[in-house]
Amino acid sequence: MPMLALLATNANQLILATEELGEINDGGLLASLAWLIPVVPLLAAFAIVFFGRRMRYKGWELAMGAMGFVGIYGIVLAFATMNSEITYQGAITMGEFGPLVLEWGWMVDGLSSMMYFVVGVVGSLVFIYAKSYMAGDIRFTWFFASFSLFAGGMLVLVAAPNLIQLIVGWELVGVASYLLIGHYWEDHDNSSAAIKAFLVNKVADVGLFIGAIIIGTTAGTFRFSEILSQVAAGENDLLKKFAFLGGLALFIAAMGKSAQFPLHVWLPDAMAGPTPVSALMHAATMVTAGIYLLGRMFPLYFVEGYAVDVRPIIMIIGALTLFLMGLIALVQTDLKKVLAYSTLSQLGYMVAAMGAGAYTAALFHLFTHAFFKSLLFLGAGSVIHSVHSNEMTDMGGLRKYMPTTFKTFVIGSLALAGIVPLAGFWSKDEILVSFGDASGGAANFALYLSIAGAFITALYMTRAVYLTFFGEYKGQGTPHESPKMMTVPLVVLAGFSVVAGLINMPGITAWFTELTAVRFTVMGDHHPTEINFVMAGLGLTAALAGIVIGYLLWSKDAETQQARDTFRIPVLYPLLKRKYYIDDLYMDGIVRPLRGPVARSVDWFNGHVIDLFVNGAGALAKFVGKYVYRFDQSGLDSAITASAAATGAGGSVLRLLQSGRVQQYAVMIFAGTVVLVAGFIIF
């Protein structure tokens, strides 16, 4: 059955909205206590700040305990939600603004349970790893406080049953990201990278603010469940009128957090943060917040009459990101940067899939990507920990020294490249199918670019694997395998990277689809019922071709690796090296002019134009005062002094000031005040 037809029928189902859900299972105590999920890590963050240093493991145990709690709760909730279709939201009022009531709340449904699971499980593994990775760090305790703050913020975001709380979580993860990217703030480059991440996200947040305002105001409520049931019911004309603008603004927000072209520039720089941060925040969870937002608001983009016209824009932006950023990964020499551009590219897949209307496919790729990309980052961290450099030119031959890291890294790479039957194959295939089934130029554009992207993905990962693990070791000292606390999370994540795709195989399993379809608003089933061999074949062929060509290019012996890496294609190579000149455009076109000439001229205007009138008035008063009142000007030689003199009283005040007899004068002032106000008491 073609996907498009499926979507069309789903659109009808969607309109049935909440009543179609029939008996709502509120999940009992399990769901009503789910507010603990965001609150526990936030409290842990505070506790670490105040008590961390005095604890045995310097506060790590608090962070780990909170994260482990979230992990276990997330696993339980995910299974419970899938089995018994829990939809629950709880709220407390936090303030009233005229007709608007603002709420803190928490929600349990398929989408949020899936995210609790990902954040909790990947987070726990990264926290275990980070204890060893960050051992001896100058700000070990502070690191885990910030990391817990991030976890709390992310969970506030995921738990949010309304747009306002989503904004709170959204910016909390932003500030945690700022703190962690700038963790080594002694170095100016790191604090600059942190500021860049914050500001680019803040630009996108203008979209989030405006989108939330438009949607919330026109719907008259900020609750997702109520907004979306209005969308399904199709009766709110005001909402319909503004849905395009609101949907577009929210997409701009998603472009910032999920680092879509041209707001992607912050993510590669964010690699300045410690590697566990890159793994958890800048690969697995935080950057997927944009996809989460699109998924949360999905019916708005999906039901005719609302924001459907935004979807082609979403597809094109996503497709451009997945293609252009993949290409940049080919010329990076820093292992973490390769992975960062790879993340951008994969986020492009997810975003484009959301645009194509493939709710499940996008979220499924989010899910599988969280495992194999955090695996790759932690693997890279393991390598960096060992060779003390991010540069692949300092690596090579590491498979002999770090066998566990090598094996798990290869598994992660194959999963990312989309080789059957690893996780990435299944999710990427579903995305390709969704492009094939959606109609229109944008979908075709996305389809072609994503097949090309599959090739590029395999190519840059093959390159990275060969430069890092094959040939001769070129760095300093003798590398060694990382301790157990680091390799065990690698092995576990490798296991997930192998099996995570098996839960949603077309025609065979649909557990993931069933889970994410549990919503207040019926989402319908977007899961293909049979394997589309054309798409699967195309994707797989592209990936295999990438691996083969990558092998031919970069598997040669050690001496020529370096030569291969500086192999330059005219025009394209410098273009990629300069990242399409987008960073330069922002810096030279916006940031520097604003901070320099524009800001200075405003400041000059303030002092020389506005104050021209102010000081000019003073000077004029002085002039008038001099001739009209023939004031004694001796001792009053400053212009402003004179302007005070013009008012008479002011002059004497000033003389008092200068002669130090202020106390007497002040006594007189409030004595006068006392007399003045004493009047009423007497009467």
Next chain:
Amino acid sequence: MGWFESGWGISLIVFLPLVGAVVVLAVPKAQEELQKAVALVFALVTFGLSIVLAIQFDYGASEKIQFGTSREWISAIGSNYTVGVDGISLPLIVLSTFITVLAIVYSWDHWPEPHNPKMFLMLILVLATGMVGTFVALDLILFFVFFEVVLLPMYFMIGIWGDRTEIRIPVIGKVTEMRLYASIKFFLFTLFGSAFMLLGFIALYFRSGPAGDRTFDMVELAARSDLFTGSFAFWVFAALALGFAVKVPIFPFHTWLPDAHTAAPTVGSVLLAAVLLKLGTYAFIRISIPILPQEALNWAPAIGILAVIGIIYASLACLAQTDMKRLIAFSSVGHMGFVMLGIATMTSIGLNAAIIGMVAHGVITGLMFFIAGSMSHRYHTREMSRLGGNQKLMPIMGAMLGLSAMASLGLPGLAGFWGEFMALLAAFTPNAALNAGLFRTLMVIGAVGTVLTAGYLLWMMQKVNFGEPRESWDGVDLHDVDKFEMMAWVPLIVSIIAIGVYPRIVTGATNGAVVELIKNAFGG
């Protein structure tokens, strides 16, 4: 507690600090500890009474004037001592008494030159009377008196304890001490505005009815708002707005502010930012809108436009600052721009946003000025280019500065967010009589302003807090936050987080009053 509710409670809160000032005056000059103790006790009791006020307050009827009284005062002109509290003034009264206590606590061990604690404490206490008095006054003349009472202590604070750096005055070119220029500019600028304001008050009085039935009573004037129409109302609104706008300050009447803040001693800057700026915005809500609702609508677009210009203009000016304190001062202009944008929407959401924005700005910018003051006290410079690595030299101070910067840039979960975001939200659907297209444009520009705000604060943090400390600080005694600073700042930090997490602390009081105010003014 019948006496408390019949006007004595409020009157005590207003005049106890003044009594305190008299008592401090009676203490011999040499006994500084006793002076400080007396001032602190009076401030604490006043703060305690304002808490009692907040507890006794009937939040179910926050639109009603509570704890009020009216006594004959200057019968010749029909001006009465009419005071009272409603949901709009309550948060600001608590803010004022709260900040007064913190200012005295901080002063305990931080005396700007030329010392003289006795005089300084007296000024703080007189200021407290003026601030609270302005917020409780319901008679225009009484309001004017308190409004002006505030002026003098601040003038002396800046003029005597201010910055002695010599500056060249732009345009005139004379060289003078910063404190002299700033204090006189502050005084004259505000006085200039006040003159128009008084004129407006008197005009309202003469239009308020036939001779013998004229009144300065704000509530009564609001009830007679139908009498004020046409060009009369237009000019009266303009005169009042000019007086209030200088105090807020609204662009382009703001140039006294950066100078006054930069020159003022730390406590002066804190009180100026935390409370004094709110007198102007409060007056817009308390006087202009209820008494001249139709003119408020006519002027709203102009106010909204100036507010948004202020947001962008101040942010750009901040980007150019090299002096940390001056940067924070300019940021106030931008933040008050959001408050004025909220007011200009003439909606209940906008006014709520304005009041929570005022309270939030009070605690956040108050904290920032405290920290900036303490830092310049230690480093003996405010030039950001000479600082750097503060986070390493004074970790706790650095962390607190970071938190206040985050709050100032409107991070959700901290106090500053609600005023900003809700003002923008209100601008999307302004009062039905206003041009929605214009206000939506203002919303977008204001939202862009939040990016610039984040920019200058983050770059400030980078220059001041991050990087390696300069070698010139080797061996310099740079102790981290001391206990008096801790006692003054921790309550502010707690308030910032509390209001951020639970804005109902403020809106619980304001919302009922604001909804009623909008209904009375604009119907519906």
